[in-house]
Amino acid sequence: xxxxxxxxxxPPNELGALLRHWRDMRGVSQLDVSFNAGVSQRHISFIxxxxxxxxxxxxxxxxxxxxxxxxxxxxxxxxxxxxxxYADGAWNAQEMQSVTKALGRMLRQHEPxxxxxxxxYWNVLMTNESAPRFxxxxxxxxxxxxxxxxxxxxxxxxxxxxxxxxWQAVSNSLIxxxxxxxxxxxxxxxxxxxxxxxxxxxxxxxxxxxxxxxVETGAAAAMPVIPIGFVKDGKVLNYFSMVATVGTxxxxxxxxxxxECMFPADDETEARHLEMIDAVQQQR
Numbered sequence: 001x002x003x004x005x006x007x008x009x010x011p012p013n014e015l016g017a018l019l020r021h022w023r024d025m026r027g028v029s030q031l032d033v034s035f036n037a038g039v040s041q042r043h044i045s046f047i048x049x050x051x052x053x054x055x056x057x058x059x060x061x062x063x064x065x066x067x068x069x070x071x072x073x074x075x076x077x078x079x080x081x082x083x084x085x086y087a088d089g090a091w092n093a094q095e096m097q098s099v100t101k102a103l104g105r106m107l108r109q110h111e112p113x114x115x116x117x118x119x120x121y122w123n124v125l126m127t128n129e130s131a132p133r134f135x136x137x138x139x140x141x142x143x144x145x146x147x148x149x150x151x152x153x154x155x156x157x158x159x160x161x162x163x164x165x166x167w168q169a170v171s172n173s174l175i176x177x178x179x180x181x182x183x184x185x186x187x188x189x190x191x192x193x194x195x196x197x198x199x200x201x202x203x204x205x206x207x208x209x210x211x212x213x214x215v216e217t218g219a220a221a222a223m224p225v226i227p228i229g230f231v232k233d234g235k236v237l238n239y240f241s242m243v244a245t246v247g248t249x250x251x252x253x254x255x256x257x258x259x260e261c262m263f264p265a266d267d268e269t270e271a272r273h274l275e276m277i278d279a280v281q282q283q284r
Contacts, residue, residue, distance in 0.1 A: 013050035015079040020048055022066045025186075036065040056082050069184035071252045087251040091125055099246060099254055100126070106244075110261050112277050120183045120256040121194055122150045133280045134262075134273075137232065138163045150260075151178070151194065155201045165229030165236045171204050173226050181243065183256050227265040237272055238265035 023033060030048070034041040039058060046052035047062075054062070059080055063073045074084035092100055107115045107128035114131035116124050124147060132141050139159060141148075151174060153159045164170050175198060182191055199206055227238040239262045249255035264270035 015053070015076065016048040016050050018076055018079055019062065022068055026066050033062060033065055037061045053080055067184055069186055070249065070255045072184070072186065089251065089253060091119065091253040091257060093253070096251065096253055099257070103259055106259055112274060113262055113264070115259065115261040116150070117257060117259050118150060121190055123147045124150055130277060133277055135160065137276050137280060138230065151198055155198050155204065157202060160230070163230050163232070165231050167203060168205070169226065170228050232276065235272065237269045239263060239269065240265050
């Protein structure tokens with residue numbers, strides 16, 4: 001008999017509906033899942049129809065095959081009558097201390113260029129010293145309420161939007177990143193709300209999806225990445241980002257964290273960035 005969660009009554013065949021949802025999302029058949037998870041196709045069919053309840057380990061194997069994020073794996077476990085397996089505490093909880101210390105070291109080592117840690121919804125959780133110094137060269141960051149959201153900072157006409165060069169290409173690429181970098185490629189309800197809020201800003205193309213291709217022209221077309229340019233004193237400073245995530249996470253918060261480091265895209269930008277940051281430091 002399966003160990004049930006005493007605090008939850010499972011609706012009939014909720015587990016089967018969830019598994020079909022994930023199979024549809026990943027575009028795989030029952031045969032694909034059975035082959036990769038080491039489970040017979042007949043057993044997969046029985047689970048989805050509600051005729052069979054998988055063991056805890058079998059369910060985890062299926063979730064691994066479907067690349068289901070940890071948060072949603074907890075939902076699957078609950079639907080099968082099991083207790084959640086993956087801790088769902090705050091990103092800065094005591095058990096996350098080793099991860100947050102490592103993130104702090106990464107942020108410090110990226111000076112004098114901006115680096116920040118965000119959650120799955122682009123809310124800024126940590127930064128190095130150069131990040132606020134950089135953005136304060138354009139706007140008053142103290143006037144923006146916390147928690148600050150990186151996408152709203154860029155898209156807001158009262159934020160960085162007036163300083164962004166080639167706005168259409170930048171806004172399109174950022175929206176595509178929301179789709180592409182969503183945890184487990186899952187665009188959940190809160191991500192949809194974030195996208196709707198971004199589309200509500202002026203001069204944002206409606207209904208841009210991750211599959212649409214951005215066409216770059218001019219000097220940017222010859223670059224290996226799509227840079228984001230910020231206009232300062234009539235000149236454009238070009239940057240690109242590198243994004244890192246926690247390897248082999250076993251907690252929901254650990255999987256949903258990511259660190260983004262900004263790098264100058266050319267020598268001129270690097271020189272002008274260093275001058276700009278030095279000037280800010282001297283004013284303190």
